[in-house]
Amino acid sequence: MTGPAGADGAPWAEFGWQLRSLRRAAGLTQLQLGLRVGYHHSVVSRLEAGLREPPVGLVRRLDAVLETGGELAATVAAPREVPRRPGRFPADPALFTPLPGVDAPAGQGAPDSGMWPARLPAEGLACPLHGTAGCAVPDPGELPALLDGPGPAGGPAPSWGTGTGAAVAEAELLHGLTAVLACLIREAFRHEGRVTAVEGLLRTLARWAGEVNSAGRLPYGQLRLGAQYAQVAGRLRMERGQIGVAMAWFGHGLRWADAVQDASARATLLSDMCTLVRLDGDPSLMLGYAQGIGAVDARRRWMATLSDLYQARGHALSGDAAACRRHISLARRGFARLGPQDHLEAPWMAGAEGAMRVDSAIGGALRDLAVATGDRAAARRAI
Structure with missing residues (x-):
């Protein structure tokens, strides 16, 4: 795709132009196409105008009805360019739309300290701030303080980044939450309930990201880590045969990865899809x-x-x-x-x-x- 917006600024303008062209080539009106794919014609109209993101299930039906050989799916899967943002410029609030499922009960996220990694990357998870630089992680004994203190689990996050100590606290929390996810990945092979822990922490992380974003700063590390959590949550749901929830998590992960231009996360999320x-x-x-x-x-x-x-x-x-x-x-x-x-x-x-x-x-x-x-x-x- 050439970018997230066409000349008219609609975020899915290229997909809409392609859909309109294919529909007309098939000799169908918007009403006829809507009836064939099981959606109201107003949805088709909004898609063609580039005003909404096309649902995955609908893309599949559109490709089948229009006999495109997967053209529309390829357009959806192609990377969408996201303009580079200054460090304190917030992301699109639409990134923080409601998440799949329901909130997990408290106390589900404590990992097995015997599986705690010494450094990042671990289990293929890089540091959301420093990549593969080899960051140390907090001691597992500090985990309760990290999760129960200011930030994700303890209520509204403060305006981190205003001073050296605050910036260090945020980095430590991101390191700790990455280490927790590494533990949960290792434990997922033995504990069926770990999907609940992953999703519970993911919701907390998403709330934290939304609060940082509302304060006027791009939640870069939170979104990168959120994409990793979303991928693990999707995989665990997929293993349980819960296809719809898995695809929803992968979709959230893709949007978060795009917002911070995380190419590696986008590629691996698409592979899971x-x-x-x-x-x-x-x-x-x-x-x-x-x-x-x-x-x-x-x-x-x-x-x-x-x-x-x-x-x-x-x-x-x-x-x-x-x-x-x-x-x-x-x-x-x-x-x-x-x-x-x-x-x-x-x-x-x-x-x-x-x-x-x-x-x-x-x-x-x-x-x-x-x-x-x-x-x-x-x-x-x-x-």
């Missing part, structure tokens, strides 16, 4: 999101490799053997060319773990292709 729609058996929407991963930043090889892996699976679902194999070859070549910077940004694609992930994804694509086409050779290769 690919997985979600693959489970739902929708190859066209999956291809749209997969192409969106590659469009985030063409200079990052790990993103291109990830994009090819998911495109291979999308083409496999649709039974396109030639396209599936082509993207498998591209993914293998891309993985072999990953460098130190790629491994730093995407440590899960480095070494033996990365090789296992790539082989697993390729095996899955070949399996899906064998199911779609009855190709026994593809089935043997998958095994």
Whole structure:
């Protein structure tokens, strides 16, 4: 996409222009299209005017009815440029819209101190302020003070950043909440209830971000960390088969990542959305999101490799053997060319773990292709 707004300033102007063009080419009125996709024609009108973000489910139905081959999904998945903001300029208040589900009860977030990380990054989570610089985290014994003191869990956040001590307190809190998320990721494999803890802290973090934003300052660290929490919450919901809630969390994560121009978060969130729609058996929407991963930043090889892996699976679902194999070859070549910077940004694609992930994804694509086409050779290769 060329940007978040067209010449008229509408935030989804390019999507609206594309939808209008496809609708007219299909010979449909707004009323007819609305009836076919199960939405009121006024929704179609607002979408074509670029005045609202298109719901994921509606995009899927529009692509199917208009027989676009996933064009609209690809447009939605493409990165939306967000103007660089001065450090104290607030974000769009629409970022802090109501979150999925309900508030979690208190006392759900205490992690197992035995799983506490020494430094960040941990479990693939970088510091929301300093990236992969290797930040130390507070001692786990300080956690109750961090969560119960001024800020997210203890009521309205003060105007941090007005002095050196206050800025340090905010950084420590962000470090601590990142360490908590790392613990909860490790514990999620053993404790079913950890999704409640993740979502409870995520809501608290979102309230904190909204308060910082209302004070006239971009909540940069809070939004970056919020995108990470949203991704974990979405994954946990997806593992439980709660597709709608998972997609809602991924959508919030994407908006927060865009607001602070976090390219890595956008790419990995889109990859999770690919997985979600693959489970739902929708190859066209999956291809749209997969192409969106590659469009985030063409200079990052790990993103291109990830994009090819998911495109291979999308083409496999649709039974396109030639396209599936082509993207498998591209993914293998891309993985072999990953460098130190790629491994730093995407440590899960480095070494033996990365090789296992790539082989697993390729095996899955070949399996899906064998199911779609009855190709026994593809089935043997998958095994």
